[in-house]
Amino acid sequence: MDTKAMYKLSYGLFVCIAVRGDKKNGCITNTAIQVASDPNRISIAINKANYTHDMVKETGLCSISVLSTEATFDIFKHFGFQSGRDVDKFGTNFPADSYSMAENGIPYITTGTNAYFSLKVEKEVDLGSHTLFICEPTAMEVLSNAPSCTYQYYQDNIKPKPHPVGTTPKGETIWKCLICGYEYVGEDMPDDFICPICKHGKDDFEKIVRQCLNVQLAKEE
Structure with a gap:
């Protein structure tokens, strides 16, 4: 589904x-x-x-x-x-x-x-x-x-637009909550994980990988 x-x-x-x-x-x-x-x-x-x-x-x-x-x-x-x-x-x-x-x-x-x-x-x-x-x-x-x-x-119109996803030299896997933006770090997210901020479950998270390319941009800002 x-x-x-x-x-x-x-x-x-x-x-x-x-x-x-x-x-x-x-x-x-x-x-x-x-x-x-x-x-x-x-x-x-x-x-x-x-x-x-x-x-x-x-x-x-x-x-x-x-x-x-x-x-x-x-x-x-x-x-x-x-x-x-x-x-x-x-x-x-x-x-x-x-x-x-x-x-x-x-x-x-x-x-x-x-x-x-x-x-x-x-x-x-x-x-x-x-x-x-x-x-x-x-x-x-x-x-x-x-x-x-x-x-x-x-x-x-109200929720702040997210900044470009942050960076780590290791290119860590991030699970980002689509509701409130909370980020869970780890390759695998437990099926019963509940967002500590908005209380939504794993189905409302998307898996993203931080790109090393943005490290220099973050330093320049």
């Missing part, structure tokens, strides 16, 4: 936020969709490796902030390229004027977004790597008229 066909599916991009005790945390997800209208229901699938997953599962509450085309790469990097187990994503390094608090006590992002939803989990479905949460919207609001950010728009 050509697994790159998966990239042809269209997705929006969102920040899913949960609160447990004094801890606020969020992660980037591309799996929030309306699955029913009467009653209105929204589903979100969250990778079990994400700290936010455990918080939503335990509390049964979360918010979804819809990212817009005005979002900068910083918000993707902040919520998607680091774990809430290691950092406080709502600490002093995240501006307080970039989010507000909903009535359910869970933050929603106000910068680079066009809407938010407060959600209450009704059902869970175990999907292996992810848990699918079926949720009732308890509040929602339009924040701006900017178009929603699709995954394709993020790849084409």
Whole structure:
């Protein structure tokens, strides 16, 4: 099978936020969709490796902030390229004027977004790597008229374009994550390898070989 066909599916991009005790945390997800209208229901699938997953599962509450085309790469990097187990994503390094608090006590992002939803989990479905949460919207609001950010728009217009692949005198084999750019060094990548940054598996890595030709260019820069 050509697994790159998966990239042809269209997705929006969102920040899913949960609160447990004094801890606020969020992660980037591309799996929030309306699955029913009467009653209105929204589903979100969250990778079990994400700290936010455990918080939503335990509390049964979360918010979804819809990212817009005005979002900068910083918000993707902040919520998607680091774990809430290691950092406080709502600490002093995240501006307080970039989010507000909903009535359910869970933050929603106000910068680079066009809407938010407060959600209450009704059902869970175990999907292996992810848990699918079926949720009732308890509040929602339009924040701006900017178009929603699709995954394709993020790849084409927000995500920084990679520099030419780096160089090593040994011409080492590199496996590069197509999602976040993380590089795994080694001739063979384990089949069960999970990207430590974006949590995607081996299927989302491409094998590249660094060229010795660029060594001099790197030195000249």
